[in-house]
């Protein structure tokens with residue numbers, strides 16, 4: 128082995144206290160980044176997951192400023208012929224008002240979003256049906272509704288089998304009253320689903336709104352989510368006509384509003400991680416300076432017997448590499464352990480929303496490399512200081 | 526080519542500046558022939574260590590020249606000085622000479638590793654360690670052996686790269702009388718055997734018995750320069 132590497136490694140490994148302190152500093156910085164990533168990236172991914180499952184699918188097709196008038200049957204069939212497409216389902220978003228009793232007060236025209244879904248196709252393209260509380264079922268026959276948990280609470284907890292009266296406005300502004308039967312109540316973790324909405328049969332809604340055969344959006348679920356832009360492009364290429372004016376969006380685009388705030392939040396949290404990394408770098412500088420001080424005589428002896436300044440520099444750079452490598456190794460073990468723990472225990476955010484925990488090896492590698500490089504960079508100044516020591520130091524008494 | 530392995534010419538060494546200026550060495554000149562065993566003596570604070578630092582190229586004189594093997598060292602840069610120290614000089618210091626994080630064997634071969642001539646260095650080191658009676662301590666760390674043993678290790682390290690001059694600053698100063706005697710005899714026998722120049726700073730010239738040359742320093746100047754013929 129190169130003698131400078133050997134001396135560097137010995138210097139630090141034979142000073143267990145310094146080694147443990149320095150590599151722990153590096154490791155903890157990595158752990159902080161990892162924990163942040165598990166929680167906040169996990170939260171972000173969880174939100175993306177739920178937005179896909181409940182609202183937008185992987186690809187969300189709408190028509191600019193208007194309803195889709197082409198047959199939903201035809202469009203769904205066309206989409207499902209694409210190999211990456213697992214399912215597609217039409218929906219209509221509308222609104223209605225209910226007379227509700229909130230906190231003992233009767234509130235007229237309590238307004239709720241209404242989502243019209245296809246009872247069969249929606250089960251394929253969305254997991255909304257899985258959020259129906261036990262004892263209920265998803266929208267099935269024409270006059271059935273699934274009520275969101277928040278709406279249900281505001282209405283004074285009507286049960287499955289009860290009826291509610293909804294007041295719609297059709298496309299001409301006419302009030303239309305409909306009595307519908309509750310078949311289920313939907314509740315999602317963190318209320319990220321349709322807890323504030325009412326879900327009903329799309330054909331009933333079409334009829335109420337006087338929009339026969341019209342559709343507002345089509346959720347497309349993919350078997351291979353990485354192909355979202357391909358599917359989007361295929362669709363737009365197949366239906367290019369100006370009359371159609373289709374709009375197709377990937378989840379990143381359709382959920383942009385929800386996600387953009389989160390993204391800047393994550394950026395801020397990552398900044399915290401980088402500050403952690405910086406302070407670990409300062410810890411490495413301090414410990415390395417202590418090392419240089421305590422090895423003054425050894426450095427003098429090395430210089431006296433012919434080591435050049437460059438050689439002394441390398442000794443301490445190697446020392447930094449040992450700290451960086453052990454710290455990165457330790458940090459990875461700690462970070463991966465935490466990730467495994469989060470995954471195994473199905474960690475949730477604020478006790479409800481289950482985090483989407485993934486082993487992001489690319490990010491782990493990046494963090495490791497960054498921590499390692501920082502430990503080496505942090506060693507440059509102490510190493511340089513060491514090179515400024517003169518060989519006469521070897522003669523110093525004591 | 527040079528008659529002298531070492532020439533010290535009009536060397537001044539000044540520490541500090543202005544009011545705090547101290548002349549540790551003042552216009553000092555002498556020469557040493559190859560193979561000589563020379564002592565530098567003088568009272569405490571007379572400038573012995575300072576002189577040895579100049580000869581050992583550990584520090585530069587304020588004025589004057591140190592010529593080793595015919596080469597004017599004042600013209601060498603820091604890297605060249607390092608290389609020069611590595612190949613021409615061997616050091617034995619008064620206090621802990623060894624790197625405590627290296628084994629005895631690793632300490633001894635270090636000059637050769639620095640030199641980049643590692644071949645056979647371990648074997649040569651073992652032979653030298655045998656000469657000083659430390660063949661059983663080779664794998665102990667630098668801080669796991671006694672002071673006298675460490676001093677003997679330092680001697681073998683000073684010799685491993687076959688330097689022209691071996692320098693020692695009070696090599697026995699830290700040792701009990703028995704270890705001191707062993708060390709002195711070792712240095713003298715190595716000098717006779719290897720025909721290398723030995724320059725040794727000491728408080729106690731009598732410990733060394735008969736030597737080739739003794740330079741006595743007082744207040745940074747040469748008080749007396751005695752050759753073998755005049756020595757008792």
Ligand SMILES: Nc1ncnc2c1ncn2[C@@H]1O[C@H](COP(=O)(O)OP(=O)(O)OP(=O)(O)O)[C@@H](O)[C@H]1O
Nearest residue numbers: 540541547549567568569570571572573574575576
């Ligand atoms: N780094 C320094 N800065 C200032 N003055 C110094 C320095 N080193 C030595 N001196 C002074 O130079 C003079 C010579 O010191 P030196 O160490 O050479 O003496 P010495 O003969 O080796 O003494 P001793 O026998 O006690 O080791 C002393 O007056 C000392 O105080």
Ligand SMILES: [Mg+2]
Nearest residue numbers: 573574575694
């Ligand atoms: Mg001295």
